[in-house]
Amino acid sequence: MAEPASRPRLLLLLPSTTYRATAFVEAAHRLDLDLTVATDQANVFAAREPERLVTFDFARPERAAEESRAFAARHPVRAVVGVDDDTVVVAAVIAAALGLPHNPVAAALAARDKHHQRVLLSGARVPVPGYRLHGLEEDAAAVARTAPYPCVLKPTCLSASRGVIRADSPREFLAAHARLVGILAAPDVAALGTAARHYLVEEFVPGPEVALEGVLDGGRLHVLALFDKPDPLDGPYFEETIYVTPSRLAEAAQRAIAECAERAAAALGLVTGPIHVELRCPDRPRLIELAARPIGGRCSRVLRFGPDGISLEELLLRQAAGLSVPSWQREPQPVGVMMIPTPGLGLLRSVRGLEQARAVPGIEGVELTAHPGQRLVPLPEGSQYPGFIFARAPSPAAVEAALRRAHGCLAFDMEPE
Amino acid sequence: MDREIRIQAEPIDAERCRFVVSEPLLEGGARRFASAGEAKGSPLAVALFAIPGLAEVVVAGGTITVTKTAPGPWQAVGRQVGAAIRAAFAAGGPLFAPAAAVSSEEDERLYGRVADLFEAEINPAVARHGGTVELIDVQDAMVLLRMGGGCQGCGMADVTLRQGIEALLRKRLPEIRGLIDVTDHSAGANPYVTASKK
Numbered sequence: 379m380a381e382p383a384s385r386p387r388l389l390l391l392l393p394s395t396t397y398r399a400t401a402f403v404e405a406a407h408r409l410d411l412d413l414t415v416a417t418d419q420a421n422v423f424a425a426r427e428p429e430r431l432v433t434f435d436f437a438r439p440e441r442a443a444e445e446s447r448a449f450a451a452r453h454p455v456r457a458v459v460g461v462d463d464d465t466v467v468v469a470a471v472i473a474a475a476l477g478l479p480h481n482p483v484a485a486a487l488a489a490r491d492k493h494h495q496r497v498l499l500s501g502a503r504v505p506v507p508g509y510r511l512h513g514l515e516e517d518a519a520a521v522a523r524t525a526p527y528p529c530v531l532k533p534t535c536l537s538a539s540r541g542v543i544r545a546d547s548p549r550e551f552l553a554a555h556a557r558l559v560g561i562l563a564a565p566d567v568a569a570l571g572t573a574a575r576h577y578l579v580e581e582f583v584p585g586p587e588v589a590l591e592g593v594l595d596g597g598r599l600h601v602l603a604l605f606d607k608p609d610p611l612d613g614p615y616f617e618e619t620i621y622v623t624p625s626r627l628a629e630a631a632q633r634a635i636a637e638c639a640e641r642a643a644a645a646l647g648l649v650t651g652p653i654h655v656e657l658r659c660p661d662r663p664r665l666i667e668l669a670a671r672p673i674g675g676r677c678s679r680v681l682r683f684g685p686d687g688i689s690l691e692e693l694l695l696r697q698a699a700g701l702s703v704p705s706w707q708r709e710p711q712p713v714g715v716m717m718i719p720t721p722g723l724g725l726l727r728s729v730r731g732l733e734q735a736r737a738v739p740g741i742e743g744v745e746l747t748a749h750p751g752q753r754l755v756p757l758p759e760g761s762q763y764p765g766f767i768f769a770r771a772p773s774p775a776a777v778e779a780a781l782r783r784a785h786g787c788l789a790f791d792m793e794p795e
Numbered sequence: 796m797d798r799e800i801r802i803q804a805e806p807i808d809a810e811r812c813r814f815v816v817s818e819p820l821l822e823g824g825a826r827r828f829a830s831a832g833e834a835k836g837s838p839l840a841v842a843l844f845a846i847p848g849l850a851e852v853v854v855a856g857g858t859i860t861v862t863k864t865a866p867g868p869w870q871a872v873g874r875q876v877g878a879a880i881r882a883a884f885a886a887g888g889p890l891f892a893p894a895a896a897v898s899s900e901e902d903e904r905l906y907g908r909v910a911d912l913f914e915a916e917i918n919p920a921v922a923r924h925g926g927t928v929e930l931i932d933v934q935d936a937m938v939l940l941r942m943g944g945g946c947q948g949c950g951m952a953d954v955t956l957r958q959g960i961e962a963l964l965r966k967r968l969p970e971i972r973g974l975i976d977v978t979d980h981s982a983g984a985n986p987y988v989t990a991s992k993k
Contacts, residue, residue: 423959
């Protein structure tokens with residue numbers, strides 16, 4: 379059946395391992411967009427449905443842009459959307475090649491590279507932790523002697539706290555460095571090239587951490603949600619667990635955080651689309667990371683916007699496709715999500731206590747994303763969550779309490795390695 | 796009936812939520828109800844349509860997929876759905892009228908055509924990733940299916956469903972109105988792609 383010519387075509391870039399495929403694909407269908415999904419592994423229907431399924435090598439954005447140009451000549455594209463750190467860069471390159479509105483490629487690259495990002499932010503006087511870039515070929519003992527303690531070793535190219543390790547002394551530095559070398563040598567990381575041969579040594583900033591979820595519209599920031607992270611992130615690894623919004627910080631502190639995030643986005647040259655910003659707030663905000671993508675994992679499930687309660691993904695696709703955005707305002711009710719911590723290294727056998735966790739008042743859902751028999755690897759090497767817990771309650775404190783209680787009901791049966 | 800009924804709610808999006816029930820709800824096949832009128836004779840469907848804002852109920856095996864039109868979170872609606880399911884079990888007797896009573900000639904014709912496509916094209920394709928797709932039923936030109944093997948719980952299952960299977964079916968059979976996936980993806984033990992932190 380031929381599709382009406384008036385339906386805008388969206389080119390959606392989905393890494394095969396993303397948590398967000400269903401949320402974005404369903405949002406595109408609700409909006410009746412003519413959807414083409416690009417993945418890095420060929421879908422089994424790609425040959426039969428070449429208008430709807432294409433395969434790109436996301437590690438080679440220029441080649442993806444060439445292929446997109448050929449595709450768009452046959453099937454005009456209205457918008458290109460990436461969903462994670464890597465694909466937002468590819469989306470920017472493709473959009474530039476097709477002449478579509480998007481963030482400048484340089485801005486997307488700056489947001490992707492943690493070192494480049496810090497150079498631009500500190501140049502624009504956006505407060506960031508003190509940092510220094512080092513290469514793996516440097517003498518680790520010499521770097522350890524001059525590092526500021528406590529410090530954090532951080533890959534420039536990974537996300538979700540993978541490879542991020544705190545060190546309080548030269549001895550801890552050397553142990554962390556050895557571990558980091560192993561992580562950067564993993565095949566999926568080494569494939570990133572020179573980015574996988576460098577790391578940052580960064581001043582550790584104590585204090586509470588928050589995450590700001592926002593959308594840029596012509597460079598102006600709409601704050602969609604400000605999440606408190608009530609679990610202390612003091613290391614040695616930085617596993618994200620609980621996010622609760624609205625924030626319990628004072629109004630003035632929240633304004634300062636939003637101003638800091640907006641200035642940071644401007645410093646990188648970002649003008650449109652989602653941003654996910656992580657900040658430490660010992661007194662005034664210090665920006666830890668800014669990514670030109672929406673919140674990761676399945677966390678967006680707790681976010682609803684406008685009178686019809688549309689999803690974050692629908693909101694983002696509306697903006698990208700030039701459709702009306704009914705509201706940037708999140709519903710007022712406190713919500714939260716817990717990224718279930720990886721219980722240890724080994725094969726997951728089963729999870730007990732799901733029914734009890736789901737029965738906890740305030741819990742909206744418990745979703746296991748790991749399957750029996752799956753190998754779980756904790757931080758700093760790992761890159762998967764066993765699952766997510768979602769809560770909605772009358773107050774942020776009640777949301778947090780519900781998440782903790784539900785998590786306490788879960789027991790993971792593992793076969794340790 | 797005093798056995799414990801365990802119900803697991805899995806919201807798909809703001810409009811749809813899948814409820815996985817520990818006891819079978821419907822033996823064989825699937826049923827789709829698009830209105831309270833269609834629910835007559837099926838006690839659980841009637842009870843579900845008494846919940847304000849419900850637009851569609853699809854039941855297959857031990858799962859019920861509910862679509863609502865009212866905005867807002869699933870929490871309150873989910874509790875009502877759970878209560879209706881438990882009350883229906885407690886009342887005893889059949890929960891749903893037999894499916895054959897409502898199958899139309901057009902649906903039967905479509906079922907045959909869709910089954911042919913599943914056998915000739917769809918299943919050979921998904922088999923390359925260790926997957927299977929089972930045709931459960933065609934009701935009111937809606938195709939009800941269940942994924943298995945590498946498709947069950949796969950991070951890309953929805954891409955395969957919407958961009959592959961649905962696109963192929965709509966192209967070959969334009970009278971098809973849509974697809975309903977009744978798979979319990981959380982039970983997938985061997986998905987082709989597993990999501991990771993990205």
